[in-house]
Every structure is written in structure tokens, then in C-alpha cells.
Amino acid sequence: MxxxxxxxxxxxxxxxxxxxxxxxxxxxxxxxxxxxxxxxxxxxxxxxxxxxxxxxxxxxxxxxxxxxxxxxxxxxxxNELTVFLQRNGFSREPANYIKDNPKYLVKTDEGWKLHRSLLKCPNNDARTEAEIIDKNRPGLFVNEEDAGSTI
Known part of the structure; x- marks a missing residue:
């Protein structure tokens, strides 16, 4: 060039x-x-x-x-969890962050859910995307007291 x-x-x-x-x-x-x-x-x-x-x-x-x-x-x-997160609106890096931090994940009879604490997590990209996804898919998130077992 x-x-x-x-x-x-x-x-x-x-x-x-x-x-x-x-x-x-x-x-x-x-x-x-x-x-x-x-x-x-x-x-x-x-x-x-x-x-x-x-x-x-x-x-x-x-x-x-x-x-x-x-x-x-x-x-x-x-990875099924990463695919699930991306299908629900997370981009690749925030999906990997969530997968690597299982405290934000809850396994229910209906499948995976996310703790609302993700909305205050230190990862800016994951937090920002979670806020948008929460507005569009509020059933994906559960409160701490409603959560079953974490993964």
C-alpha cells in the first residue's frame, strides 16, 4: 500500500x-x-x-x-449457556462474563434465569446489556429471594 x-x-x-x-x-x-x-x-x-x-x-x-x-x-x-445468553440478547463478551460468574445464574425448572444483581455488576458491558434485556425480557431475571439454586 x-x-x-x-x-x-x-x-x-x-x-x-x-x-x-x-x-x-x-x-x-x-x-x-x-x-x-x-x-x-x-x-x-x-x-x-x-x-x-x-x-x-x-x-x-x-x-x-x-x-x-x-x-x-x-x-x-x-457451550449451551453462552448460546442461551446470546440468544437472549447478550453479545459474546458479556455472555462469557456471565458464564464465568455463576453467581448471576439461577437454574430453575423452566431453565436458566439471571439474578437481578447482574443489573449492578462491575462489568460495564454486561450491566448495560442486562438493563436493556431486562426491559425487553423481564421474565429472564429473578430477585435474590425468589432465586432457586445457582449454577
Whole structure:
């Protein structure tokens, strides 16, 4: 890129020429990661989703419970708890934080629930996402006195 410093955008409204500075290298790196995440992984995820749906229709609904590549690509894990948390609105890092801090988790007859104490946890991302999710999925959270056993 240094031999042919093509124009590229520093942000949505500022064009520049590549100069090899750390800022410019970070922008190229971030753009590359964005393409990988939004285009390549999306395509692979859709492929495995179609495959999984077809395989389940032939072999039964639970035939891929232990080896579902769609979930691995989509959620970055096959851990059931992390997948559950991401399906309920948490992004990957806050889901991992909650999984690694089982004091915020409650196992009930209905499945997993979250302690309301998560709304005051020290992890800013997990706390912020929990506040939003609590408004949209209030049944996912339980009070300390209503909680059964933690995981």
C-alpha cells in the first residue's frame, strides 16, 4: 500500500491517503475484520443454517444437539449457556462474563434465569446489556429471594 497510496476513508466523511501510520494501519485492520465478520462469517453461518435445517428435517429435531456447526459459527461456541445468553440478547463478551460468574445464574425448572444483581455488576458491558434485556425480557431475571439454586 505504501507504493500506491490509494485513497481510503478514515471515517464516513473524511477521505485520506494511506501513509502507513498506526492510525491508518488500525483502520485497514478494523475494515478487514469487519468484512470477515459481516460478509464471510455471515455467508458461512447461512450455509450451516441451511444444512442444519435440512439435516434436522431428515434425521430428527435433536440430531444435531451435540454437533451443530451453525451454532458454533453464529455464537462462537457450542457451550449451551453462552448460546442461551446470546440468544437472549447478550453479545459474546458479556455472555462469557456471565458464564464465568455463576453467581448471576439461577437454574430453575423452566431453565436458566439471571439474578437481578447482574443489573449492578462491575462489568460495564454486561450491566448495560442486562438493563436493556431486562426491559425487553423481564421474565429472564429473578430477585435474590425468589432465586432457586445457582449454577
Amino acid at each position: 505504501t507504493e500506491h497510496p490509494d485513497r481510503f476513508w478514515l471515517n464516513d466523511y473524511t477521505p485520506s491517503y494511506f501513509e502507513g501510520t498506526p492510525e491508518h494501519k488500525n483502520i485497514v485492520f478494523a475494515d478487514t475484520l469487519e468484512v470477515i465478520e459481516n460478509i464471510i462469517l455471515f455467508s458461512i453461518s447461512n450455509y450451516f443454517l441451511r444444512f442444519s435445517n435440512m439435516y434436522k428435517s431428515i434425521n430428527g429435531e435433536h440430531s444435531l444437539d451435540d454437533n451443530n456447526w451453525y451454532e458454533f459459527v453464529e455464537y462462537g461456541t457450542t
